[in-house]
Amino acid sequence: QVQLVESGGGLVPPGGSLRLSCTPSRSILDYDYIGWIRQAPGKEREGISCITKSDGSIYYIDSVKGRFTISRDNAKNTVYLQMNNLKPEDTANYYCAAEIRYSPYTCGWFYERGVFGFSGQGTQVTVSS
DSSP: OOOEEEEOOEEEOTTOOEEEEEEESSOGGGOSEEEEEEEOTTSOOEEEEEEETTTOOEEEOGGGTTTEEEEEETTTTEEEEEEOSOOGGGOEEEEEEEEOOOOSSOHHHHHTTTOOOEEOOOEEEEEOO
């Protein structure tokens, strides 16, 4: 069974930073799309950032542009989400999401339509003073 293991969440004050990590049980290069989604209490899941393998394109939801950076280290088989200038509205459970899908579309196209693929158990991020 494929697993996605997230880590790096925690409690930070507004303006603080965190780096989330995701390590799949199989090679990250196997996935056509890999990224991060989040779910706040009482809200639907939203796709916040992802990487499309075919062209290397990166997607960010507008609310995190300029503050979050997604990256991957193939040698460590890990995908990261560096989150800076965190705001209380970033409080949510963050999940790594990945998918193997043959498609001409980028992961951003799927994220904007609420299609995220397989996800892990999540790591909680709380932004509060």
